[in-house]
Amino acid sequence: MRLPYLEGLRGYMAIWVVFIHAIAFTPFYFEGFFTNGKLPVIVFILLSGFVTHILLTKEESYKFYLKRRALRLFPIYIVAFIISLSMINISFNILSNLSFSNPINANRLNLLDQSLNSNLFLNIISHLTLTHGLFPNEKFPFSYTIMGQSWSLTLEWQFYIIIPLLYKLIQSPIDKFKLLVFGITYCSLFLIALRYMNQISFLPNMFHFFLIGFFSYPLYKRYVKKGSNHLFIFLFFATIFVSLISYHYLIVMLLWCIVLWMQKSNNKIGDLFFNNKLSLYLGKISYSIYCVHIIVLIILMFFTQRCSLTDAKLNTTIIVVGGIFISILVSIFTYKYIEEPFIRWGKKNK
Numbered sequence: 001m002r003l004p005y006l007e008g009l010r011g012y013m014a015i016w017v018v019f020i021h022a023i024a025f026t027p028f029y030f031e032g033f034f035t036n037g038k039l040p041v042i043v044f045i046l047l048s049g050f051v052t053h054i055l056l057t058k059e060e061s062y063k064f065y066l067k068r069r070a071l072r073l074f075p076i077y078i079v080a081f082i083i084s085l086s087m088i089n090i091s092f093n094i095l096s097n098l099s100f101s102n103p104i105n106a107n108r109l110n111l112l113d114q115s116l117n118s119n120l121f122l123n124i125i126s127h128l129t130l131t132h133g134l135f136p137n138e139k140f141p142f143s144y145t146i147m148g149q150s151w152s153l154t155l156e157w158q159f160y161i162i163i164p165l166l167y168k169l170i171q172s173p174i175d176k177f178k179l180l181v182f183g184i185t186y187c188s189l190f191l192i193a194l195r196y197m198n199q200i201s202f203l204p205n206m207f208h209f210f211l212i213g214f215f216s217y218p219l220y221k222r223y224v225k226k227g228s229n230h231l232f233i234f235l236f237f238a239t240i241f242v243s244l245i246s247y248h249y250l251i252v253m254l255l256w257c258i259v260l261w262m263q264k265s266n267n268k269i270g271d272l273f274f275n276n277k278l279s280l281y282l283g284k285i286s287y288s289i290y291c292v293h294i295i296v297l298i299i300l301m302f303f304t305q306r307c308s309l310t311d312a313k314l315n316t317t318i319i320v321v322g323g324i325f326i327s328i329l330v331s332i333f334t335y336k337y338i339e340e341p342f343i344r345w346g347k348k349n350k
Contacts, residue, residue, distance in 0.1 A: 081127055
């Protein structure tokens with residue numbers, strides 16, 4: 001099943017993430033929908049749930065499935081993490097020397113300081129294994145340190161490990177005892193999360209978004225084959241639920257509904273926005289963009305400070321436009337020489 005619109009959507013979300021982080025490094029940062037960094041990541045999570053369901057229908061062994069997911073997730077992440085770790089002091093100095101302030105950068109400075117002064121060795125080990133979201137953030141503030149955007153990657157890894165168990169459960173004949181055990185386990189983890197681990201890098205706090213994407217796939221298949229509207233009934237109630245958390249999520253869910261509807265109908269507007277060469281290529285390299293863009297932005301800020309550029313508009317143009325453009329260029333290279341070889345390797349030795 002070809003799903004080019006979802007690939008195009010992924011590409012746009014990657015650029016949105018770069019814009020959000022880039023604009024925060026300028027005097028023109030503003031708070032609102034377009035600078036809410038959780039929103040494009042939630043779309044990534046919906047896409048991840050959707051695609052993971054497709055992978056699980058291939059009935060691969062758990063070992064082979066996890067190998068493929070690990071080889072997809074870790075290689076470029078490890079490279080970006082090591083570079084980010086080596087740049088902590090540089091990043092701290094650059095952010096300390098900014099001529100303006102905003103809450104985002106103040107928080108980043110605090111996180112960088114925590115990276116250096118709070119259980120650094122354990123922090124590094126937890127990042128290398130993508131388990132840093134499993135530590136209570138109040139005692140071990142690892143989730144957003146060193147490589148801030150990796151909070152969503154530890155989420156992905158937790159989801160990849162857990163979701164085959166749920167898939168097997170729903171594929172097997174209905175067993176009330178198993179459903180009861182799953183329900184009790186999930187509710188217990190959710191309550192623990194509310195009390196002790198309220199960081200969004202802990203899976204129970206974001207599992208509902210993965211599940212929305214996960215269950216969208218079989219309902220989308222039925223929509224394509226039989227014209228069933230169960231997909232949109234499900235998404236209607238899911239939208240109401242997540243909108244109670246934040247009204248911004250309403251817009252994200254509407255976007256998800258529209259893209260799935262367009263994917264099935266293959267209309268001209270959908271093709272124009274989501275099925276063009278640029279959006280599809282951005283979707284292809286989107287994971288690299290996500291991993292490397294902060295490094296690119298820090299390097300750009302380093303040069304603007306070294307060149308003593310004081311014009312706010314010029315600085316903003318360099319950081320935002322240059323950050324997006326150079327992140328894409330770097331990601332073309334990293335996708336070809338880091339991601340792609342490991343993707344091919346992951347498909348071997350089934």
